[in-house]
Amino acid sequence: MRLLGIDPGRRGAIAALERGDCGGWRVSTQDLPASVAELQDLLPTLTPVAFAVLEKPFYPPGIGIRSATVIAEAYGALTASLFAAGIPVREVRPVDWKRALNVPRDKAGARQQASMLFPLDAEQWSRAKDDGRAEAALIAWFGMRWV
Numbered sequence: 001m002r003l004l005g006i007d008p009g010r011r012g013a014i015a016a017l018e019r020g021d022c023g024g025w026r027v028s029t030q031d032l033p034a035s036v037a038e039l040q041d042l043l044p045t046l047t048p049v050a051f052a053v054l055e056k057p058f059y060p061p062g063i064g065i066r067s068a069t070v071i072a073e074a075y076g077a078l079t080a081s082l083f084a085a086g087i088p089v090r091e092v093r094p095v096d097w098k099r100a101l102n103v104p105r106d107k108a109g110a111r112q113q114a115s116m117l118f119p120l121d122a123e124q125w126s127r128a129k130d131d132g133r134a135e136a137a138l139i140a141w142f143g144m145r146w147v
Contacts, residue, residue, distance in 0.1 A: 005140025
């Protein structure tokens with residue numbers, strides 16, 4: 001069984017979580033593709049998938065219309081691509097998965113928490129700019145509660 005976790009943020013990523021050869025859980029991550037066409041090419045390579053856990057967009061107070069539009073358009077393209085690939089989606093609010101997994105607000109905290117859960121895979125988010133990969137891995141792990 002494979003689950004996907006998706007952090008749709010500016011430095012977003014997608015994580016594929018599955019049971020490894022030795023029985024433990026392994027995760028592989030990659031940055032979200034830059035275009036919808038690349039995303040639609042990628043998704044079939046990740047199947048079969050039980051479902052994808054997709055982080056809902058967060059619109060902080062005072063966000064500009066342009067920024068909100070960019071976030072909404074990217075989220076819409078992502079959900080449409082998942083639908084087109086036949087991958088069921090479950091949405092989760094950032095506050096819910098972070099609270100459930102005791103992940104602090106800062107991005108370094110997400111990288112540390114992911115490294116504790118997936119020590120064999122931690123090189124994938126070793127750089128500060130790879131926080132989206134760590135968050136995608138954690139979102140996938142959160143999705144295990146729905147299995």
